[in-house]
Amino acid sequence: MNTKRICDSERKRFDKIINFRLTHKFMNIGIAIVAISIITMFVHAFIMDSDTEWLKIITKQGLLLGMLLMSISKDKEEDEMTIVLRAQSYAIAFIVGVAYALIMPYVEFGVSNVVNSGGEAFKELGDFQVLTFMLMIQLMFYHNLKRYR
């Protein structure tokens, strides 16, 4: 009896984690954070001359946070179909993300060798690049799956 109660409690906790979604207003907050981060990245890259590594790190983190908020916030009309479509988009993003992490270093290495004679040393992708790509794929697929439902 006690074991059953512990199992039920564990299951309820898992259900809470699985079904966790932020309210729809976080979608707008996420979009705003992403927009500010992208604008700051452009300003940093083309206008600012000073070496501000901290700004680069903050904008990267802002972009990731904004996209995460967009990803886990509810739709205006959330129902069982949107939940299924969201799960499908996460599955696709995971598979495409792993493929990207496997293939992209070789592509970058090849391209750098073609463009610059001599080329660059082989380097692996950073966590920011992979996570941003996965979140982008998830948001894009979710949007498209909803559009063509």
Next chain:
Amino acid sequence: MQNTIKVERAILNITQDELAKLIGVSRQTINSIEANRYVPSTVLALKLSKLFNKPVNDFFILSEND
């Protein structure tokens, strides 16, 4: 799986939007179910059954592929 929800909806003389509001989903979900692009959950099927006052088998029919 095929369904005759469009027919049942016509019998009740309600729009996709009205049906969606009655069972608590979006209009696009009703559209996808009617077009056989989405198979609803048991909960949604039972809600439809209650609304149409008919057993689920009457408006959801298994096809040969199922």
